[in-house]
Amino acid sequence: MIVVLMQDYAEKPAIIGIGHSRFGKRNDVGMNELALEAIKPALEDAGLVQEDIQFFSVGNFGYWSEEILPAVTIEEYAGLRCGSLRTEAACASGSAALKVAMDSVSSGKSSIAMAVGIEKMYNSPNGTIIELIGRAGNYFWEFENFGMTFPGYYALYATRYLHQFNAREEDLCEAAVKAHHYGSLNPYAQFRKEVTVDECMNSKYVSKPIKLMDSSPITDGAAAVVIARGDIARKLSDTPIFIESQGYATGTSNISRRDEFTGLEASRRATSMALREAGLDKVKGNFDLFEVHDCFTIAEIMAYEDLGIAPKGEGIKLLKEHATYHDGKYPVNPDGGLKSKGHPIGATGVSQAVELTKQLRGEAEKGRQVDVKKGRAIQHNVGGTGHYAYVTLYRRK
Amino acid sequence: MINDGIFEDRRTLELKYRMPVANIMQFFKGLEDGKIRATKCKKCGEIYFPPQADCSKCMGKDMEWIDLDGESSLETFTIVNIPPTSFSNVGSYVVAIGLLKEGVRVLSWLNDDENHIKIGMKMRLKPVKKEGGYYSYEFFPDDKI
Numbered sequence: 001m002i003v004v005l006m007q008d009y010a011e012k013p014a015i016i017g018i019g020h021s022r023f024g025k026r027n028d029v030g031m032n033e034l035a036l037e038a039i040k041p042a043l044e045d046a047g048l049v050q051e052d053i054q055f056f057s058v059g060n061f062g063y064w065s066e067e068i069l070p071a072v073t074i075e076e077y078a079g080l081r082c083g084s085l086r087t088e089a090a091c092a093s094g095s096a097a098l099k100v101a102m103d104s105v106s107s108g109k110s111s112i113a114m115a116v117g118i119e120k121m122y123n124s125p126n127g128t129i130i131e132l133i134g135r136a137g138n139y140f141w142e143f144e145n146f147g148m149t150f151p152g153y154y155a156l157y158a159t160r161y162l163h164q165f166n167a168r169e170e171d172l173c174e175a176a177v178k179a180h181h182y183g184s185l186n187p188y189a190q191f192r193k194e195v196t197v198d199e200c201m202n203s204k205y206v207s208k209p210i211k212l213m214d215s216s217p218i219t220d221g222a223a224a225v226v227i228a229r230g231d232i233a234r235k236l237s238d239t240p241i242f243i244e245s246q247g248y249a250t251g252t253s254n255i256s257r258r259d260e261f262t263g264l265e266a267s268r269r270a271t272s273m274a275l276r277e278a279g280l281d282k283v284k285g286n287f288d289l290f291e292v293h294d295c296f297t298i299a300e301i302m303a304y305e306d307l308g309i310a311p312k313g314e315g316i317k318l319l320k321e322h323a324t325y326h327d328g329k330y331p332v333n334p335d336g337g338l339k340s341k342g343h344p345i346g347a348t349g350v351s352q353a354v355e356l357t358k359q360l361r362g363e364a365e366k367g368r369q370v371d372v373k374k375g376r377a378i379q380h381n382v383g384g385t386g387h388y389a390y391v392t393l394y395r396r397k
Numbered sequence: 398m399i400n401d402g403i404f405e406d407r408r409t410l411e412l413k414y415r416m417p418v419a420n421i422m423q424f425f426k427g428l429e430d431g432k433i434r435a436t437k438c439k440k441c442g443e444i445y446f447p448p449q450a451d452c453s454k455c456m457g458k459d460m461e462w463i464d465l466d467g468e469s470s471l472e473t474f475t476i477v478n479i480p481p482t483s484f485s486n487v488g489s490y491v492v493a494i495g496l497l498k499e500g501v502r503v504l505s506w507l508n509d510d511e512n513h514i515k516i517g518m519k520m521r522l523k524p525v526k527k528e529g530g531y532y533s534y535e536f537f538p539d540d541k542i
Contacts, residue, residue: 027401027402027403028402066406127481127482127485128482130479130481130482131481131482131483134481135481140416140447141447141504142504143481145505145506145533146490146492146504146505146506147477147480147481147483147484147487147490147492148477148492148504149477149479149480149481151479152475152477152492155475156473156474156475156492156494157473158475159473159474159475159516160472160473160516163473163516204478205476205478206478206479207475207476207477207478207479208475208476208478209475210475254447254504255494255504256446256494256501256502256503256504257502258502261472261473261494
């Protein structure tokens with residue numbers, strides 16, 4: 001049995017290098033310079049040089065930044081010469097980049113690959129950004145006549161959730177309080193200050209019932225991981241973090257074609273797929289920590305329920321009991337999450353992978369390092385409003 | 398111009414799409430006649446709103462047009478307080494999802510006072526003539542349903 005497992009892991013992709021830029025309003029750098037802030041440390045962490053990378057993917061949504069072919073400009077600027085492509089899965093574009101890089105390694109096409117996620121949102125004015133994200137629902141039927149925004153979509157979920165489960169806006173704000181607490185401890189986070197429920201409640205409505213403090217910010221940022229085949233990873237690293245499995249699903253383009261507004265069906269489908277592939281029957285009891293897609297406070301609560309760590313309608317209870325703090329039963333987003341660390345669309349999926357690797361290695365900053373016992377972590381990355389879902393399982397072994 | 402290390406783009410681009418709707422023209426004609434229409438697959442019976450020319454379920458191309466009654470109930474809503482740039486002249490607006498009695502859901506604006514809106518309330522989906530003679534469809538509260 002042990003021999004079989006060893007063989008399996010010899011061919012599994014594993015992360016052996018991580019790099020992460022500071023997130024925030026990064027008007028001090030251009031896109032290529034920002035990418036290098038993640039790529040260079042990732043290579044150094046893996047003990048490799050550019051020539052060692054055999055394939056390279058770039059998770060990027062784009063539109064608000066000027067270069068149409070960022071995979072090409074970044075490859076050239078970083079001195080890579082291995083072939084690349086840009087992946088788009090909305091806010092899960094980073095997970096899509098991970099998929100392409102890990103599949104390249106799993107298939108045997110390359111033995112060492114890299115996934116980069118990057119977004120340079122502040123290259124356009126805020127109004128343009130709000131409009132471009134809003135257009136990423138269904139353009140013709142939901143934007144053209146009705147001007148949907150990204151907060152607007154999640155507000156449709158929040159309204160229904162609060163109504164159905166008799167919850168209050170104050171309860172949603174508890175997620176913001178947790179996010180900012182961990183953001184304050186993360187040197188790469190956009191917001192590094194604590195907030196209170198009152199401050200959250202006093203912030204302005206963006207799309208009622210969602211307030212400014214329920215929302216993830218506009219962010220520039222980059223993250224990178226070096227992925228190697230298991231047997232090579234073991235030679236190059238003392239702490240390879242294996243990517244055990246990945247599940248993915250696509251939801252409907254029109255939100256009106258979904259059957260429910262209190263959870264994301266695509267998330268649940270992607271979770272089942274990832275668990276099945278790893279030979280697990282449920283999330284509960286199998287993972288040391290979670291990175292979930294908290295683009296809005298309501299999204300974090302729905303994620304608890306879609307992953308199955310809380311029964312339907314009881315996600316808020318986990319927050320109130322502090323069960324999802326770093327020392328609780330289900331540590332969630334000890335890096336501050338999208339809400340406080342920031343949400344550079346295409347970088348988020350790779351940033352989550354960086355954080356989970358760091359945590360499973362035991363290298364997170366003081367006050368936010370999770371107690372790793374099982375050696376397993378789970379990443380939940382949603383694109384759009386449940387348009388895409390990627391769930392990736394990591395294991396230290 | 399370079400200010401604070403930012404090179405301001407001297408080029409601007411107007412984005413205005415040309416979107417083919419030839420195969421669902423009945424929908425737009427219907428709005429002018431006071432009707433909201435959906436398509437129904439003659440082979441498998443699936444109803445589509447938004448209407449579509451092909452059946453995603455059985456891949457059949459034989460679709461018929463049906464008139465939707467408009468009777469609906471409110472499933473969820475939001476008030477868009479910060480609209481996108483191209484809606485900046487509209488002010489805030491209510492976006493709702495209604496479940497129509499034919500079993501399809503529709504996303505649209507709801508014309509009602511914020512304090513009067515309640516999940517489960519009855520609404521009527523109706524065609525509306527917008528500024529410039531262009532037609533859309535919106536929800537209106539309907540206590541008579």
